[in-house]
Amino acid sequence: MSEEAVMTHLRLDPDNVGEQDAESLLEAIKGDVRYEEVIHGCLNCGVCSGSCPSHRFFDYSPRIVVQTVLSGDAQAVKDMMDEYIWACAQCYTCAMRCPFHNSPGGLVMIMREVAVWRGMEAVHRLLKPYGRVLLKVLSIGNQLTPDMIQPDFFPDWGPKIPWSSTDLAIKRKAIPVYTLQVTTSAWRVSPQTSYELYTIYEETGVFRLIEQIDPNLYEVVSDMVEDLRDTIESSR
């Protein structure tokens, strides 16, 4: 597959990386193939915001996101992409309740993806804490591993949950499934699996994207990839 074709499939238009003109951002959102699925109309009934766990605690309203996009005010939409929409927890309760069958959560997903593809400054800032999740995804295909579930990373934990972060090795041993008796990955991942993952990331342009967004992370990842490839290929 040519490099250009791969790029098109991922909707990563290399010419537009860094393009942050408000009108073109809105155009990218409305041009997404999912846009017609997530927005049909809006009655301003507020059932999405009423259902939204983030709306309860933050200055965030899925109704306002939908209304702002529908208003066509590109600058207001761009302002929202900087911080506002990142309070969404992607639980999709809004989509479950909307009388129009809209999916405000789905709209937020499109807006976030556009923000990522266009390399908006907010993305660097807001997604920094996800670096370690990304590293796990890139290296073994898991998002969360038992040893990542520690109180330090979850300041809003209730009083009882920290218990689950102690004596991990023993607790995992209690699961009667051999592949789950590990703490550094969600399940045992063979080196061959990681090897195939790296090939997929490379072919689909994910590594190129990481290189643009987080050069430091990319450096760690490429060392890791190189080591694993050496090991696998030399053992053949």
Place this chain on the structure above:
Amino acid sequence: MSTSVMVIGAGPAGLQAASTLSHLGFDVTVVEQQQYLGGAVARHQYQVLMPDFSSGPELLRHLIERVNEDPHIKIYTGTSVEDVSESRDIFSITLSGAHAETIQSHAVVLATGFDHFNPARDGKYGYGIFPDVITGAELEEMFAKGPIRRPSNGEVPQSVAFIYCVGSRDRQVGNTYCSRVCCAVSAKQSIELREQLPKARISMFYMDVRTYGLWEDSLYWRSQEEAGVVYVKGRIAEVTEQHGRPVLKGEDTLVRGPFEWPFDLIVLAAGMEPSRGTHDMAKKFQVSLESHGFIKQAHTIHNASLTDHPGVFVAGAASGPKAIEDSIAEGDVASLAVFDYLKAKVTL
């Protein structure tokens, strides 16, 4: 042979049609599957009617006495339509139940009405789970039976919330239409409630208030100006319970943002759906349904009662959500349409 017309359904539309058809010279058979006459007005014992606060029992008395005293009208309660065949524009209708016989009719008026949406189908309202969450129809029954009390503990409610558009205007439950009367009926009920509960907080949670035409000031404004009812624009996201009281969760979209708000009594303004009888009769008499499942009006603007099957007419909520006054008017419309249809075929 006399010219006979069958009216199916004995709610306001059907009873009006029966009486008018008889005045026009037809022999009428009214078939009603229930044991009583009066449809929803009787079933829920409506005491005070929207929009004019007139008496429900009096309306029933008027409609029922006319048909009972009319020698040209036969009333078959507890009777259902089993089978229909048609030959040379004459319907041969086999009945079952209390009057199991076969009747020849020259025309048929379907006045099979509606069913209320069952809010248990939409889990977010907690209907059937929390005893203090009731429907508007159940509130009507409460008005009929005695003073308003909380079903959970028998206490006088200090706060009452109405939730609009339950089962209406909602793709999630499959009903994308407006049920037309619930806004105005809720406003009427809030005014009635105020008489019984002078100090209670009464709040209406709406996404639009559709008190059409003359109902605007007589019901919507009046509920605010005279009854001190508060309107909050926001569709309720879910009903939970805390300390034995239902709690409404939602967004006040215009003023105060997110809320979790306890009430003593919640009234769900449940919308209208085509009744099971409407579906069954449409099938048996081979008339088409429109996209929401009501009987399709062949010429909505020309004449409200024409179906796409000659000789079969429709009146009342069988063809869409409707107020009682409109259902009664359509009983007359259908009668005239039957007259128009039959005068060309038979000598009266």
